[in-house]
Amino acid sequence: MEQFEKIRMLGRGSQGSVILVKRKSDNLKYCIKRIFIDDTVSSYRAEVLNEIQILSKLGHPNITKYYGSFIEDGVLNVVMEYADNGSLFQHIQRARHPLSEAQIVKFFVQLLLALQHLHSKNILHRDIKTKNIFVTKRMQVKLGDFGLAKMLGSASSFAQSAVGTPYYLSPELCNGKPYNHKSDVWSLGCVVYEMATFRHPFNGTNLPALIMAIIEGQYRPLTQQYSLQLQEAIEACLRKHPEQRPSVEDLLRFPVVQRELLRVDAETALAAAEATEAEALCSHPFFSSGRLLTPLRSAQPVSCTAVLAEAEEDRELEWLVARLRTWVEVRDRVRRRVAYFKCFTGRELVSVLVSKVALESRQEATDLAQKWMDGGVLYHVDRSEDFSDSDELFRFKDDEVSVCLNAKRISDGSVRLSKDIENTFTNLLIELYDSFLTSRGSLVDYESLAESNIFREFCSFTCELQSVDLSSLSFNDKVAFFINSFNALVLHGFVVLGPPTRLHQRLHFYNHVSYLCGGQEYSLNIIEHGILRGNQKIPNSYCRTLSDGDSRLENAFVVWDPRLHFALNRGTKSCPPIKVYRGDTLDDQLTEAATDFCCRNIKLVRAKHEEKESMFVEVPALFEWYRADFGDTDAQLLRWISQYLDTTEKQVLLEVIERDAFRVKYREFDWSLNKAPSLQPAEPSRCPPKVHPPPSSVADTTPTESGTLRVGRPSRHLSARPKQQSEFVRQE
Numbered sequence: 218m219e220q221f222e223k224i225r226m227l228g229r230g231s232q233g234s235v236i237l238v239k240r241k242s243d244n245l246k247y248c249i250k251r252i253f254i255d256d257t258v259s260s261y262r263a264e265v266l267n268e269i270q271i272l273s274k275l276g277h278p279n280i281t282k283y284y285g286s287f288i289e290d291g292v293l294n295v296v297m298e299y300a301d302n303g304s305l306f307q308h309i310q311r312a313r314h315p316l317s318e319a320q321i322v323k324f325f326v327q328l329l330l331a332l333q334h335l336h337s338k339n340i341l342h343r344d345i346k347t348k349n350i351f352v353t354k355r356m357q358v359k360l361g362d363f364g365l366a367k368m369l370g371s372a373s374s375f376a377q378s379a380v381g382t383p384y385y386l387s388p389e390l391c392n393g394k395p396y397n398h399k400s401d402v403w404s405l406g407c408v409v410y411e412m413a414t415f416r417h418p419f420n421g422t423n424l425p426a427l428i429m430a431i432i433e434g435q436y437r438p439l440t441q442q443y444s445l446q447l448q449e450a451i452e453a454c455l456r457k458h459p460e461q462r463p464s465v466e467d468l469l470r471f472p473v474v475q476r477e478l479l480r481v482d483a484e485t486a487l488a489a490a491e492a493t494e495a496e497a498l499c500s501h502p503f504f505s506s507g508r509l510l511t512p513l514r515s516a517q518p519v520s521c522t523a524v525l526a527e528a529e530e531d532r533e534l535e536w537l538v539a540r541l542r543t544w545v546e547v548r549d550r551v552r553r554r555v556a557y558f559k560c561f562t563g564r565e566l567v568s569v570l571v572s573k574v575a576l577e578s579r580q581e582a583t584d585l586a587q588k589w590m591d592g593g594v595l596y597h598v599d600r601s602e603d604f605s606d607s608d609e610l611f612r613f614k615d616d617e618v619s620v621c622l623n624a625k626r627i628s629d630g631s632v633r634l635s636k637d638i639e640n641t642f643t644n645l646l647i648e649l650y651d652s653f654l655t656s657r658g659s660l661v662d663y664e665s666l667a668e669s670n671i672f673r674e675f676c677s678f679t680c681e682l683q684s685v686d687l688s689s690l691s692f693n694d695k696v697a698f699f700i701n702s703f704n705a706l707v708l709h710g711f712v713v714l715g716p717p718t719r720l721h722q723r724l725h726f727y728n729h730v731s732y733l734c735g736g737q738e739y740s741l742n743i744i745e746h747g748i749l750r751g752n753q754k755i756p757n758s759y760c761r762t763l764s765d766g767d768s769r770l771e772n773a774f775v776v777w778d779p780r781l782h783f784a785l786n787r788g789t790k791s792c793p794p795i796k797v798y799r800g801d802t803l804d805d806q807l808t809e810a811a812t813d814f815c816c817r818n819i820k821l822v823r824a825k826h827e828e829k830e831s832m833f834v835e836v837p838a839l840f841e842w843y844r845a846d847f848g849d850t851d852a853q854l855l856r857w858i859s860q861y862l863d864t865t866e867k868q869v870l871l872e873v874i875e876r877d878a879f880r881v882k883y884r885e886f887d888w889s890l891n892k893a894p895s896l897q898p899a900e901p902s903r904c905p906p907k908v909h910p911p912p913s914s915v916a917d918t919t920p921t922e923s924g925t926l927r928v929g930r931p932s933r934h935l936s937a938r939p940k941q942q943s944e945f946v947r948q949e
Contacts, residue, residue: 221247237299247284250295269295274338279331281351281361300351300359305408308352309415310850318443321412324350324358325450326477328405331360333465336398345404346385347411383427384417388457391428399459402468406454413439413447418455422860423778425804432457446473538594538613544569550610557598559616566595567606579606596721614728622709623679624733635686639698642682645675646705646797658786658794660893667712676709682734687772694800695772696749700784703744704795706732707788710741716788716890723888727787737769748773749781756842779846779857780807782839783814791837791887808861815861818884821869831880832873838886851881 221238227248235250272283272295282298302308305324309316328350335342342349342360349362387403389396410418418436421427434457439448450471456462468474545561563586570582587604589595590611597603598610650658653666666672682702687695710730717723731740739748746755747762752773754761763770784807786792793814798806820835834855840847848854852874859867859874873879 221249246299246301248297248299250297252293252295272297274340275334277331277334278357279327279359280334281359297361298359300353300361302352302354302356304348305350305352305358305412306347306849309347309412312415315415315440315442316412318447320356321409321443322447322473322477323356324412325405325409326474327358328360328408329465329468329474331358332398332401332405333469335360336401336465341398342401342404344385345401345408347408350408383424384419386428386431387459388432388434389459391431396459398464399462402454402462402465403459406451409454410436410439410451413443413451423780423804423807444473446471450474538615541566541569542613544573547613547616552610557610557612560598560610560612562608563605563611564607566611582606590721596725614724620710620714620730621733621738622676622706622713622730623682635689636694638681638685639690639694641678642698642705643701643797643799645671645678646701649675649705649708650795650797654795655893658796659790660891661708661711661788661795662893663712663890666708672712675705676713679705679709679732682732683736685735687735691800693803696774696781697798697800697803699739699744699748699772700781700798702732702734702739703741703749704784704786706730706741706744707786708795711788711890739769743769745785749785750774750846753846778807779843780811782843782846783807783810786891788891789886789888790891791839792891812861815858816863816866819858819862819866821866829878831878832869833880833882834870834873835882835884837884841883851879852877854881855879 221240224237224239224246227235227237235248237246238249239246269283269286272281275283281300284296284298286293286295288294328345332342344362345360349360351359351361353359385404385407387396387400390400407418414437419427419430421430434455436455439451450468450473453463453468453471469478545565547559547561549558550560551557563583566586567579567582570576570585571579574582574585576582576585583604583606586595590597590604595604595611595613598612604611648671649666652669652671653662654660685698687698690698710726714726714730717726727741729740731738731743733739742755743762746753747769752761752763752770763773783793784796784798786795793810796806796810814837818837822833822835824831824833836854836858840854840858844854847857855870855874859870862870870879
């Protein structure tokens with residue numbers, strides 16, 4: 218690939234990247250999708266190979282062109298056509314006014330022609346959305362990203378796996394029923410509606426609400442600026458029952474489509490001729506024996522800056538660590554009569570980087586190792602934050618051993634229903650929280666907690682979690698169980714191990730402090746990111762939490778709810794309050810938690826900028842960490858937040874969003890410990906309740922060692938605290 222020049226990164230996926238390259242001989246541009254298949258998970262590898270198989274069968278002006286692929290040095294390179302005007306999603310984001318009907322119909326017809334070609338080959342796309350539709354400067358659309366596409370045996374065949382993007386899912390998918398090409402038609406209808414309104418036809422504050430909205434099939438009609446014929450076409454695509462939904466062939470006969478077809482056919486013919494000419498230029502072997510160099514594959518020395526840029530840009534750290542482990546002597550060592558397992562010295566790593574990566578100096582290698590250390594690739598065995606070219610010991614993150622807090626003794630094997638175990642777990646948490654948390658659940662009396670009999674009883678009980686069968690719990694009960702487990706594990710770990718105070722201590726704590734549940738270990742990061750966030754990447758991390766084939770993925774929530782962020786407490790003052798969550802009231806509790814957090818922490822400050830009135834919106838750092846969970850743009854983020862503000866604040870925020878007269882400012886996260894003064898609790902079972910029980914709460918019963926039942930009082934921590942108004946619109 219010496220004949221190509223890398224221009225820039227276009228995007229990153231979960232296991233690979235897409236780069237824009239230019240061929241030096243004629244300056245033609247191409248996209249290259251690069252996947253390190255030797256180290257990537259098998260499911261993603263299969264997805265990419267499936268995309269190649271699909272693309273190789275297609276040839277249409279409105280489908281991204283596939284030029285070829287090859288594997289070299291464990292890297293799969295897929296070369297595709299480059300659309301030079303971004304995605305349809307970006308096109309909509311840049312638009313200041315609704316698209317004209319002529320533009321919408323033009324895109325609609327081109328996408329119909331692309332789907333016609335797909336469906337004629339019995340191929341479903343299964344993930345049609347604005348981000349997977351690309352636009353050229355000629356305003357020609359290209360349907361792309363076929364990673365989820367599926368080939369059917371016949372035109373009447375039905376697929377059954379639940380895939381796609383939530384806002385574009387068809388009702389039959391939401392109901393778990395088999396689906397066919399009519400699901401692609403539904404998704405296309407959602408895209409056309411989005412072009413006309415700049416919003417999704419179906420929305421909801423959480424996943425269950427979104428699913429219900431899709432199943433009910435009710436959406437706001439288009440404005441009168443669009444013709445009745447266009448509205449009828451969208452309505453036909455969005456019919457709830459697939460048997461009543463038209464096929465692509467039916468849609469091509471709609472009057473609003475027929476008028477556009479002649480002009481589009483002429484433009485398509487011109488584009489096809491140009492594509493044929495470009496392909497003729499590539500008739501010779503598209504790839505030579507060269508390669509697109511990366512630092513560790515290059516035979517020539519490269520600078521430290523180049524190594525860092527390439528490693529960070531292409532997310533090659535997994536590949537990198539695998540190579541480093543073969544070069545560095547990783548073994549058990551003893552220092553000062555203390556055994557350290559699977560470690561290496563800083564001096565050894567620096568020597569390897571100088572010799573293998575051809576860095577110019579040991580200082581440059583030390584700087585590079587410090588960068589990787591900051592990114593969590595390796596760490597000092599004693600949790601120092603600095604890397605040094607010395608005999609100090611370091612360890613790769615993958616070699617860490619977890620600290621499992623409920624595995625000090627084995628469960629006695631007594632048969633108990635998982636629901637009973639979960640209920641006992643919940644009741645013990647209620648006792649702990651009522652006794653050692655402040656009224657809002659924001660601060661914890663750690664000293665009194667550590668010395669209490671309740672905490673010792675709780676620690677003893679946690680071994681029962683070893684035998685819980687998570688698959689027997691309902692969806693809501695499982696979500697509540699993992700939320701409660703996360704918050705309890707933080708408290709448990711802080712008391713037993715001590716709270717982490719520095720960056721690398723926190724990385725280790727959240728990566729490896731865990732509970733053994735159902736025979737499998739669940740660390741704090743696995744619970745939050747692997748399970749509750751559907752195996753999304755940890756912010757600033759290089760890979761997903763759970764790898765393909767990990768049996769814990771069975772418990773991961775494929776489509777998850779952003780409100781979960783406001784139920785998790787990391788033991789710091791910037792976190793939401795600690796509460797006990799129950800499956801039967803989970804939706805209401807998550808809404809209350811999101812409302813409480815937003816009303817307390819969102820600040821609106823009026824200001825003037827260049828004689829124009831604007832609004833500074835100050836939001837907690839949590840929204841910056843998980844930005845993609847709430848929206849792709851600042852406006853989408855604030856719209857999500859607005860639904861949890863009081864009516865007045867919501868109206869003000871929506872107005873400044875509409876006028877584009879706002880700026881978002883992220884508040885720094887306060888990592889200080891959420892420690893309260895000693896509360897000196899009385900015996901919990903004898904304390905009168907401080908607040909009335911929630912309506913759905915009844916007296917809880919907890920088995921004691923004697924076998925009798927102890928009545929536990931209802932807890933203030935079963936529901937979110939009443940909504941309080943945030944400080945509103947200060948003048949500046």
